[in-house]
Amino acid sequence: MCRQISEGCVNRGCGHYTQTAVHAIADCQSSRCRLSTSHLPSCRAPSCRCNSTYGPDIERTTHTLPGLCQQCFNSPTPHIY
Ligand SMILES: [Zn+2]
Numbered sequence: 001m002c003r004q005i006s007e008g009c010v011n012r013g014c015g016h017y018t019q020t021a022v023h024a025i026a027d028c029q030s031s032r033c034r035l036s037t038s039h040l041p042s043c044r045a046p047s048c049r050c051n052s053t054y055g056p057d058i059e060r061t062t063h064t065l066p067g068l069c070q071q072c073f074n075s076p077t078p079h080i081y
């Protein structure tokens with residue numbers, strides 16, 4: 001299963017990771033994965049039953065920010081620390 005290598009920041013207030021950019025795709029090199037360059041060109045819909053979703057992002061934290069992330073900041077319920 002391929003994964004996206006993303007870049008983002010972590011908010012110190014809530015510890016959440018906010019993705020700011022997707023850098024690259026980590027190719028799993030599997031012929032059973034439609035997202036991979038190793039997927040066989042002959043394997044196509046409707047017969048293709050290969051994986052077509054990305055795995056969990058590989059998160060690369062570039063910087064940290066004070067306070068809460070946008071999502072927590074906009075949340076109507078107060079954040080529990
Ligand atoms: Zn893959």
Ligand SMILES: [Zn+2]
Pocket residue numbers: 031032033034039040043044048049050
């Ligand atoms: Zn396939």
Ligand SMILES: [Zn+2]
Pocket residue numbers: 011014015016068069070071072073
């Ligand atoms: Zn948050």
